Amino acid sequence: MSEGKKHEVAVILINYNSGAYTKSCIESILVHTSKTLDFQIVVIDNASEDSDYQALKSYCGQQDFANLKLIRNDINVGFGGGNMLGVHYTNANYLAFINNDSFFTTDCLSIILNAMKSDPKFGICGPLAHNEHGKLLPTLDHFASPVKEIFGRNFLETINPVVYPKRKKLYTAPKRAQFISGSFMIVAAADFNAVGGFDTNIFLYYEETDLCKRLAKIDKFAYLIPDAKFIHYHGISTPKSTDIKIELKISLLYVIRKHYGFLAYKFMVVYLSVRYFFSSIFKPKYWKLFYILLLGAPLSKSLKTRQRIKA
Template identity: 50%
Template sequence: MASNIRLTMIDVSCILINYNTSQYTIDCIKSIIENTRDTISYEIIVIDNASKLDDYKTLKTGVDQLNAAQAKLVRSKINVGFGAGNMLGVQYASTCKYYAFINNDTLQVSENCLLRLKEFMERTPDAAVCSPQMLDEHKKFRVTIDHFSSIQREILRRPLLETLFPSTYLNRKKTYDKPTKVHYVQGSFMFIDASDFDHIGGFDTNLFLYYEESDVSRRLLKQLKKYTYLLPDLEYIHYKSASIKKNIAIKIEQKIALLYYIKKHFGWLHHKILLIYYSIRYFFTSIIKPQYWQLFYIFLIGAPLSKSLKQKQKINQE
């Protein structure tokens, strides 16, 4: 068996996931290379999450044409989702000081962003995660931070909590002017201390598409007393959900992940209260919008992980 020992430590391992969006991925890799200087050692691990064969071939050709020694492409035979896809990338990563989990539908905007993120982490001992400010494709402000999910957030909703408890629930739509501690940042760009991430076991692979970033930041805070920061002086563009088409199946997946997250972090009682709340809410919603009967049914049976899209994936033999 070939040795898998990695002797040289690099600064950053950038991990990207491609799912039938090869051109976004190629452009993302280009933007990382173009905006990163030689003063930082890094690599780019691209996990293809069982894309269609034509998309994978386009991606492979694009990566080969970049002729970048630091770029590595790995193809999974099954779509394992966001968290597990990134964890697969971690397994192929070199020993590194930091992981940068970057959505493929993003572009680097700030020059030498990876180095500046690294420098912030090195001078901030209580930081485990940081992220630049997210912009849309027109370079306009896009919400980057969010509050940990809880019964309060789901029932009272974010705007009320931000009004009543502004120090705990920071205004998500505010433009900040200095590094700011937040509950968590969007998973489209997470720069994470590798030793901290490894210590907590990385992403929870029971989660297929949603709440992975919130779960990681919460566990880092609970287990290590380490925080997540927004760095507003750095920016990146996110086209947002290029590979995910919104439909009732995605809504169901989101709620299954939410109920799993609540039970994991708050226990059976909180899970049950939220389950009853959503059952009542979507019963009445489905009377007006019949397509929501499927969602009501999921709550009625307890929103189990067995109904997750993760359980419906098939091995790709192409």
């Protein structure tokens, strides 16, 4: 972490070829955050195209906000890796990991920090999300597990609604969940450091599941804070593709092996292989995914291994 004055909260944003959204996110933070809250913003550009980076650099240079930093990364290290680099440039009591396609509609930082300070069990918290059309987006969720993958969320929410609260419900009071969406998470820096931060073996997806699972082991739990609200323009930096689908399964199986063991991992590899074999018959685009699953979906097939350092 950087030296110097310690802020109350540091906001970390990852930019990847989506500078217009990053600018909008920064502006919404500056407009909606209380002037009495001491915070900083660190933007990590994850090796975007030069035109996108230069436009963002120009914008940041014009802002009348001394605590704004833009750091250029020469290689795309993914969500967890980018945020871990961002943490290096922070000096704050709390860390806010926020997707750059987010737009504040309330003073999310102050509201969530006040809630977290009121109860030590509030280990990692996020606000209520809507999309740009006003539709409620799930902010809380259930840990990745073999049972969840096979039977689905609705089954879990039906058999045990206390442990698995409904995702698509409008809550009006803080609600504990197994994990909260990675689009917006605030955690005490001391707790984040205590569990080792993000697992940078994961390039994309399931980073929040893994982090929240480790935080729960030290009795720091995930909570939705519905008084804080924001808009999420979902999936701007990661458009849907077969490669992204493969990355999703690689991360899923890595997290299951890490937290549930080898047998659970092997079971899920077989289950997903059979499932996508039949899917591939009707959707040939899934043959590549089926092949990766036959190999066990190793990290060596992750998009992370394809990244190249930009001169």
